[in-house]
Amino acid sequence: MKKEVTIVGAGLVGSLLSIYLSKRGYKVSIFERRPDMRTAAISAGKSINLALSDRGIKALEEVGVMEEIRKIAIPMHGRFLHNADGSTAYQPYGKKGQFINSVSRGELNKKLMDLAEQHGVEIFFNKKCENVDWNKSEITFEDQTNFQLLTFNFQLLFGSDGAFSAARLAHQLQHDRFQYQQYYIDYGYKELQIPGGEQGEFSLEKNALHIWPRGNYMLIALPNVDGSFTCTLFFPFEGDPSFASLDSAEKVAAFFKTTFTDAYELMPTLTADFFTNPSSSLVTVKCFPWIREDKFALIGDAAHAIVPFFGQGMNCGFEDCSVLNDLIDEYSENWEKILTVYQQLRKPDGDAIAELALNNFVEMRDKVAGPTFLLQKKIEAAFSEKHPGKWLPAYAQVTFSPQIRYSEALKNSIWQEAIMQQVMALPGIENNWQSDEVEQKMLELIG
């Protein structure tokens, strides 16, 4: 019977996992490469605000920490679009009362670490994973303060150390026929800021996710509790315009003034931020297997790094923890069985959300601004309202329906898109979309 758990990485998923397991009575130790972000100054400027939604919330509720987290979360009920012509538009994310939550990555991570420690978890910082001896069940870390090597025995090891996981590398290097794929899109992202007002007031609509869709690229802004917005520019690395072409403060200012006029006026530190903050890359990582016998599993981004365009990276990692926790009950601490079924369930779901997230980039930066897209969403919403058992929009399946697996949501979304293409091709659809004929046609297509 395993009593001790070792976790590599004290990020969002590692911290949450440690709470789940310590609550079950395991003695949990986390080893984290970076210093403690609660006391040390960590290099900032690389963060995209998180969109915490129902899958993540379900997991946080299961370990009883959601109340704490709600205090630092701001509900976002829809997309607030800032069009190139200066017009704006608003698209609710779901039905009335459904929303996603803007959360600062740093604040959430600190809170989860605090809660982990309150549950008895020990977190060791500045410990870089160097090597794993799978036969001896030993893991070696390099202490980043004195460069000493430290070797520990483990009973059960989790790699929750992100897209560039060192635990995964140690696994991969000693594994025959390891399936591995890293795929970078040609776009990067850069964090920018819209400060809050003097009394902490919001200078844009507070309870929305703001998008400036511009076809090939976009700017987004998510609210923070202090009245500021964390903005992210998703932008090509090369070409015109691109991170490469905007190579002076003048060019940046001129470009933003013309392209994101209303945002530009709210960004006093734009050019400084632009050249201080890095341009970060966006990678999708797929691999297999995620586990080794009864003693190792990858979880979160380390198993399935995805692009951020569906707001599901953290939510998916938190759901990994929740699924794992259910399996511990189901298979009564038989870890070989638990890990085997965990992988069987989560690998197809990780692949599915990776695909959904890549597809959503085109939707967010381009389609979202077009009248056809808006009409299609209106038709879907109206039909779903009238026939809730027959149609749930794909976004709602992914975001507000933890009972639907990502792999099911992907399948459903492909099927729905095929139907909607036929509906949108009906003559005069832009005028008669609320007619009985269109409704009947949809019912017929659904079959």
Add this chain to the structure above:
Amino acid sequence: MKKEVTIVGAGLVGSLLSIYLSKRGYKVSIFERRPDMRTAAISAGKSINLALSDRGIKALEEVGVMEEIRKIAIPMHGRFLHNADGSTAYQPYGKKGQFINSVSRGELNKKLMDLAEQHGVEIFFNKKCENVDWNKSEITFEDQTNFQLLTFNFQLLFGSDGAFSAARLAHQLQHDRFQYQQYYIDYGYKELQIPGGEQGEFSLEKNALHIWPRGNYMLIALPNVDGSFTCTLFFPFEGDPSFASLDSAEKVAAFFKTTFTDAYELMPTLTADFFTNPSSSLVTVKCFPWIREDKFALIGDAAHAIVPFFGQGMNCGFEDCSVLNDLIDEYSENWEKILTVYQQLRKPDGDAIAELALNNFVEMRDKVAGPTFLLQKKIEAAFSEKHPGKWLPAYAQVTFSPQIRYSEALKNSIWQEAIMQQVMALPGIENNWQSDEVEQKMLELIG
């Protein structure tokens, strides 16, 4: 103006590339990890005989070495099928006079090394690529005899060191946003032998590629000049039957006796070979970019490792050399331009042959034995004979038509398959396939 070329890997592609370049006046050095296979005993038992076809032949002719190679090549005019029920069948590969060539990998490699040295190429053995400093244009090798590190400056470097290329790793580790995928199929392969007769006679039809298709797996045999056949079993790693399940000499003998009866009788060393020779894996590697400025390129398997089921791995690597050579003429030794266009041309072709090769496994091990497949091939061959400008079977495009790019052949094959599915669905096609109606229908479908 570059005068010196450094090549990592003295395999088939590295050796051929060195001949091309030394003939153009470059001073070429090759560094090879293994000892000289012409003098040292190299571990054997891992080879699949090569199927040299028109793309490879074109390249060998361009450097004037094809006459030498022809002496060690055995023409194979078609597939000789050994069915499970004991019946046999023969499928020509192309039109009369078209054939592919069985060549021993070891013999071909030795001959290419000899020819390279005759052209002034220097080959340094036991030199393992350890690291590349891209800024200083320095490459470091570890001598495998005394473990000394040796560092050399390079002007122009090629990585032709195979699927697990060390040069590619050095490139990848110092490259932002490197696209990389390694994909293993669930099957491995094992080399086996059918010896020649006492007077060097062949115990199976000499001028054919023999296949024992068995649905989920297959055995193949290619002739050697000494009357023997090199056999390869393509077989699942796990399941029943698999490399894992055949774990005793008795089980291997019983399985072969039942499953490959006629071959079994010709394999006196079967069980010894089975447990002496390794079960090797089959990987597809895709990556991007293949080049760095004007000073580095990946070539052959290092750029695009593929599975062997279309017999195109070596042919594709040789074609890389031929395309590169044409570009040196076209861009008058401007290596930045040469490498850029080389990558633009060859990346889509490498991706295409990777896909064609994976698809062909199902064809060889399964479909090839079915009456529908045989009928379809007959219809295609007859139509192609009558309308040569309108239809060239996909196999012939890939194998006998170096003027058609792999990427074109893949597109054409998808289009042809869609047409043939409609043709094969015509009522009574098995009886009326030679009728005017069917011919007219095909002409109509081609449009």
